[in-house]
Amino acid sequence: MPKRPRRILRRRWATTEGWRGTRAGMWAWLVQRAAAVALLAVIVLHVRTPYWRTVQALLLALVLVHALLGVRAIVLDFGLPVRWHRLLLVAAGALTVVIFAAVWGWRWS
Amino acid sequence: MVLKVFRWSPGFRERIQRFWVPAKDGMTVLDALVDAQRRLDPTLAFRYACRVGMCGSCGMVINGRERWACRTLLKSLKTRIVTVRPLYHFPLIRDLVVDLAPLAEQTARVGATFVPKEEPAAFARVGAAAPERQRIDPAIECIGCGMCVSACTMVANDERFPGPAALNRFFTVVADSRDAG
Numbered sequence: 510m511p512k513r514p515r516r517i518l519r520r521r522w523a524t525t526e527g528w529r530g531t532r533a534g535m536w537a538w539l540v541q542r543a544a545a546v547a548l549l550a551v552i553v554l555h556v557r558t559p560y561w562r563t564v565q566a567l568l569l570a571l572v573l574v575h576a577l578l579g580v581r582a583i584v585l586d587f588g589l590p591v592r593w594h595r596l597l598l599v600a601a602g603a604l605t606v607v608i609f610a611a612v613w614g615w616r617w618s
Numbered sequence: 619m620v621l622k623v624f625r626w627s628p629g630f631r632e633r634i635q636r637f638w639v640p641a642k643d644g645m646t647v648l649d650a651l652v653d654a655q656r657r658l659d660p661t662l663a664f665r666y667a668c669r670v671g672m673c674g675s676c677g678m679v680i681n682g683r684e685r686w687a688c689r690t691l692l693k694s695l696k697t698r699i700v701t702v703r704p705l706y707h708f709p710l711i712r713d714l715v716v717d718l719a720p721l722a723e724q725t726a727r728v729g730a731t732f733v734p735k736e737e738p739a740a741f742a743r744v745g746a747a748a749p750e751r752q753r754i755d756p757a758i759e760c761i762g763c764g765m766c767v768s769a770c771t772m773v774a775n776d777e778r779f780p781g782p783a784a785l786n787r788f789f790t791v792v793a794d795s796r797d798a799g
Binding site for chain 1: 626628632682683703704705706707708709710768769770771773774775
């Protein structure tokens with residue numbers, strides 16, 4: 510009797526199924542990586558046009574997002590319970606906005 | 619409530635079948651499946667054994683998330699429509715039943731098997747309060763239900779990736795001072 514091909518359902522990242530149930534920890538990880546990739550391009554742009562305000566602002570925003578999510582990851586590595594994951598993500602986001610607004614008000618407004 | 623169940627058997631096309639099941643207080647998804655099978659369609663296939671979250675047999679994807687059907691109260695889902703699918707990344711056998719053999723195969727492939735240092739194997743001398751034991755405590759709670767593998771998107775990307783269950787088992791063996799492997 511010929512062997513039937515195996516039928517396996519796949520949870521692929523490019524499908525909606527792949528993103529169902531995605532939680533704070535995954536989003537934090539993903540946003541930090543995306544910020545890192547974006548930083549590579551923005552840093553190159555910034556070196557070429559150091560006084561372009563939009564690029565300066567973008568650079569600051571990306572550095573803050575990447576750095577503060579990195580601090581979140583370090584803090585979690587100390588073994589904080591899972592319930593801190595979302596709170597630390599919110600705290601990193603809030604701190605990003607506060608620092609960005611402070612720098613904007615101080616230097617660029 | 620409406621139970622939308624993934625149906626498939628070898629040689630047939632997959633489909634979603636709807637079952638109307640009267641929801642009762644304290645009813646779990648497993649209760650609803652059993653009710654649908656007994657009253658509406660005896661050919662509906664799913665797997666369960668202990669009914670108390672110990673065996674892991676009833677792991678399935680309920681409303682997009684991997685859960686044990688026996689430990690999932692309908693009330694906790696906060697919806698009248700419940701979609702039930704089989705676990706991802708495992709070969710389908712029929713309907714909600716999958717073949718969990720790849721779980722054991724991957725565990726063996728990464729070498730997550732205990733090899734005793736002494737012959738014959740000595741009885742465990744690792745106390746419950748030992749730091750070594752406490753480090754692996756959460757990891758040895760694994761009951762091999764396969765839900766972590768189903769939830770993992772990396773498993774689909776590269777067949778060489780052993781998946782979280784095998785890596786978890788590997789960690790428990792590596793952390794065991796009695797292991798010579």
